[in-house]
Amino acid sequence: MVKRVLFVCTGNMDRSPTAESLLSSKKNFEVKSAGTWIHARNKISKDLIEWADVIFVMEDYHKDVILDICPEADNKVIVLGIPDIYERNDPRLIEILKKKIAEHLKIEW
Numbered sequence: 001m002v003k004r005v006l007f008v009c010t011g012n013m014d015r016s017p018t019a020e021s022l023l024s025s026k027k028n029f030e031v032k033s034a035g036t037w038i039h040a041r042n043k044i045s046k047d048l049i050e051w052a053d054v055i056f057v058m059e060d061y062h063k064d065v066i067l068d069i070c071p072e073a074d075n076k077v078i079v080l081g082i083p084d085i086y087e088r089n090d091p092r093l094i095e096i097l098k099k100k101i102a103e104h105l106k107i108e109w
Contacts (some may be wrong), residue, residue, distance in 0.1 A: 006052035
């Protein structure tokens with residue numbers, strides 16, 4: 001069965017697209033990313049929240065934005081605790097994402 005995974009950061013420019021491309025290489029996952037900022041490349045929406053089986057957010061306030069839109073999504077939001085200090089595809093960011101995603105999705109890289 002395919003699991004639908006959504007990654008959320010602020011601008012959808014660095015952290016969440018990096019995570020999206022990382023997990024997209026794995027079988028049995030359908031992956032998208034979005035941002036909470038009004039000018040995000042792909043802005044978070046109720047449709048995206050409802051589409052996802054699990055939502056990984058980078059910081060606590062991203063979860064707050066999602067729950068403001070869709071309070072019933074609380075049980076599928078996981079905060080990764082990754083600050084906005086990394087550029088897209090930063091090797092350090094990739095290593096952190098691999099470790100944290102693997103813990104939650106029980107996958108190996």
